[in-house]
Amino acid sequence: xxxxxxxxxxxxxxxxxxxxxxxxxxxxxxxxxxxxxxxxxxxxxxxxxxxxxxxxxxxxxxxxxxxxxxxxxxxxxxxxxxxxxxxxxxxxxxxxxxxxxxxxxxxxxxxxxxxxxxxxxxxxxxxxxxxxxxxxxxxxxxxxxxxxxxxxxxxxxxxxxxxxxxxxxxxxxxxxxxxxxxxxxxxxxxxxxxxxxxxxxxxxxxxxxxxxxxxxxxxxxxxxxxxxxxxxxxxxxxxxxxxxxxxxxxxxxxxxxxxxxxxxxxxxxxxxxxxxxxxxxxxxxxxxxxxxxxxxxxxxxxxxxxxxxxxxxxxxxxxxxxxxxxxxxxxxxxxxxxxxxxxxxxxxxxxxxxxxxxxxxxxxxxxxxxxxxxxxxxxxxxxxxxxxxxxxxxxxxxxxxxxxxxxxxxxxxxxxxxxxxxxxxxxxxxxxxxxxxxxxxxxxxxxxxxx
Ligand code: TRP
Numbered sequence: 477x478x479x480x481x482x483x484x485x486x487x488x489x490x491x492x493x494x495x496x497x498x499x500x501x502x503x504x505x506x507x508x509x510x511x512x513x514x515x516x517x518x519x520x521x522x523x524x525x526x527x528x529x530x531x532x533x534x535x536x537x538x539x540x541x542x543x544x545x546x547x548x549x550x551x552x553x554x555x556x557x558x559x560x561x562x563x564x565x566x567x568x569x570x571x572x573x574x575x576x577x578x579x580x581x582x583x584x585x586x587x588x589x590x591x592x593x594x595x596x597x598x599x600x601x602x603x604x605x606x607x608x609x610x611x612x613x614x615x616x617x618x619x620x621x622x623x624x625x626x627x628x629x630x631x632x633x634x635x636x637x638x639x640x641x642x643x644x645x646x647x648x649x650x651x652x653x654x655x656x657x658x659x660x661x662x663x664x665x666x667x668x669x670x671x672x673x674x675x676x677x678x679x680x681x682x683x684x685x686x687x688x689x690x691x692x693x694x695x696x697x698x699x700x701x702x703x704x705x706x707x708x709x710x711x712x713x714x715x716x717x718x719x720x721x722x723x724x725x726x727x728x729x730x731x732x733x734x735x736x737x738x739x740x741x742x743x744x745x746x747x748x749x750x751x752x753x754x755x756x757x758x759x760x761x762x763x764x765x766x767x768x769x770x771x772x773x774x775x776x777x778x779x780x781x782x783x784x785x786x787x788x789x790x791x792x793x794x795x796x797x798x799x800x801x802x803x804x805x806x807x808x809x810x811x812x813x814x815x816x817x818x819x820x821x822x823x824x825x826x827x828x829x830x831x832x833x834x835x836x837x838x839x840x841x842x843x844x845x846x847x848x849x850x851x852x853x854x855x856x857x858x859x860x861x862x863x864x865x866x867x868x869x870x871x872x873x874x875x876x877x878x879x880x881x882x883x884x885x886x887x888x889x890x891x892x893x894x895x896x897x898x899x900x901x902x903x904x905x906x907x908x909x910x911x912x913x914x915x916x917x918x919x920x921x922x923x924x925x926x927x
Pocket of ligand 1: 497502702703797800801
């Protein structure tokens with residue numbers, strides 16, 4: 477017997493779950509260091525433009541596919557394309573990408589959980605410089621046991637939520653965790669901007685210097701918008717498949733995009749004012765969060781607690797994202813192979829855990845094991861984020877804009893949004909048919925080094 481498909485209990489439940497998927501390490505870890513390396517406010521403005529003209533239209537398109545078909549990515553494309561194998565392949569690519577992203581994303585999520593524990597233990601109290609923190613980071617992340625232990629623990633947390641189902645698991649967890657996340661980030665922003673010397677950091681975030689912008693910056697901004705909004709692999713599609721047709725889709729999509737962007741901006745205001753106040757430099761790259769921040773908190777009054785809050789914030793944000801990734805795989809297996817959700821959650825968490833172990837060890841005993849010159853971790857990240865996601869994004873835009881077609885898609889978009897104005901549909905249609913595919917193609921070619 478096939479059980480009836482679950483639905484979100486409420487509109488806000490859906491919005492918080494989807495925003496939870498979007499808000500993650502991408503916002504708190506990656507966005508600030510990209511801002512720091514690429515000219516502060518100028519990068520932020522570019523990012524906002526990318527979110528508006530590509531991010532939002534594709535978010536709407538992806539949710540729409542799922543809500544219309546009420547199936548996992550493969551099933552949705554099958555239904556809407558009448559079984560066209562190419563489009564089903566696009567859905568399958570999405571599920572596969574989810575596998576890969578989850579395997580290494582969960583490793584970083586594990587580090588943040590590990591850092592909560594280390595913060596409580598006080599391991600960072602005596603560190604004086606980012607170099608010392610860097611050494612500790614290397615020591616921890618290269619210790620296979622530590623990395624694999626927290627990778628495993630985080631996978632268990634993710635599995636537990638998916639095991640409980642859509643409303644009792646994902647929706648409930650998001651409704652608890654998203655407000656916690658907001659409160660934590662606001663506390664940390666207030667702490668940051670009230671430090672002596674924080675003004676320089678605020679100026680850095682609001683004063684745009686466009687001379688530093690190059691085409692590469694534009695492409696970085698677009699790539700980041702994509703990853704941050706969880707686009708291109710069917711995560712939002714899957715969440716959309718649990719959405720009622722009575723709910724206003726465009727306005728829900730807008731709320732998701734606003735929440736994601738707001739948290740990214742707040743992350744900037746959490747980190748830079750404090751960084752400048754401590755006399756540190758903004759351009760620190762990926763190590764910003766794990767090397768610089770733990771030390772930075774030492775010079776902040778109450779730093780011991782704020783450090784715990786910070787890594788807790790990171791873990792919570794990551795958890796609402798890992799569950800969305802595991803849900804894509806789960807919905808696919810449950811729909812297509814009629815295996816129970818509980819069994820699927822357990823079996824596939826174990827598989828993803830094993831797949832992630834080489835990534836977890838990439839910073840330690842496996843660091844010299846390279847494929848195409850990349851460690852396992854970097855290879856997984858490169859393949860997923862730079863190749864499969866943009867490809868998936870282009871295909872989603874082309875599918876809705878050209879294959880399924882705006883004419884067929886629009887009536888579904890207007891279900892639950894009868895008042896959606898015509899000029900908005902026209903703008904959406906133009907963006908999804910022309911702007912999104914072309915811009916994403918440029919990012920893709922640039923990531924491959926072709927342009
Ligand atoms: N958006 C999340 C972040 O910013 C990561 C994420 C979750 C994701 N699900 C995804 C990225 C699906 C791409 C596709 O951290």
